[in-house]
Amino acid sequence: MRIGKNLKKFLLFTVALFFAATLFIKVTKIYNFFGINRADTPEKVVALTYDDGPYPPYTNQLLDILDRYGVKATFFEIGRNIEKHPEIVPMIITRGDELANHSYSHKDMMFKPNDFLVSEIEKTDKLLKELGVKQDSISFRPPWGRRFVVLSYLLSQMHKKLIMWDVDSQDYESTHTAEDIANRVIDNVRSGSIVVMHDGGGDRSKTVAATETIVKTLQSKGYAFKTVSELLK
Numbered sequence: 001m002r003i004g005k006n007l008k009k010f011l012l013f014t015v016a017l018f019f020a021a022t023l024f025i026k027v028t029k030i031y032n033f034f035g036i037n038r039a040d041t042p043e044k045v046v047a048l049t050y051d052d053g054p055y056p057p058y059t060n061q062l063l064d065i066l067d068r069y070g071v072k073a074t075f076f077e078i079g080r081n082i083e084k085h086p087e088i089v090p091m092i093i094t095r096g097d098e099l100a101n102h103s104y105s106h107k108d109m110m111f112k113p114n115d116f117l118v119s120e121i122e123k124t125d126k127l128l129k130e131l132g133v134k135q136d137s138i139s140f141r142p143p144w145g146r147r148f149v150v151l152s153y154l155l156s157q158m159h160k161k162l163i164m165w166d167v168d169s170q171d172y173e174s175t176h177t178a179e180d181i182a183n184r185v186i187d188n189v190r191s192g193s194i195v196v197m198h199d200g201g202g203d204r205s206k207t208v209a210a211t212e213t214i215v216k217t218l219q220s221k222g223y224a225f226k227t228v229s230e231l232l233k
């Protein structure tokens, strides 16, 4: 009798756990809790993304390299840096690259009040739109990719995509050479990959050098480059 009771309890627990897990998966899908890491496509296309700019001279140098190879990328910019270097935003628009939002002050967004989260997102959107960004829905990436369910929910309410990555270049590691950065990206990309690099936050000359190698090598392997929005279409 005792075993039967325990078995019943165990079965009830398993069923409850199953429903809770299903509900959790549904909710995370609806609110895109984890964000988008890559596009589901068999095509050899990749999106290069740069965080933490605009930041001269590196953003400018990257734009020149991308242009030289006929490649488009996506720049997740910080509002505060846009205020310091507003002239770079129209430059990015003119060249056909995509602008996206990387918060206003690059503060950790984990477990912060809703007001703070919304203002960090809206302030940067406003700056981007004032400088000519026409997109209805500007994509968002939180600082360090740190997100939690409330942020994901707010973004879905604001009709914004939460963009993460599946290939981390680790260009922020000071010991990594330009070659290390390039090889890490080249060895890890696959169809639909989103690559994260940085055009701001310090000396990014290694990222600039790595970008040229990445673009040249991947183009020779048959890869095309798209902005995040084009990749996810």
Ligand SMILES: [Zn+2]
Binding pocket: 051, 052, 102, 106, 142, 143, 144
């Ligand atoms: Zn960042």
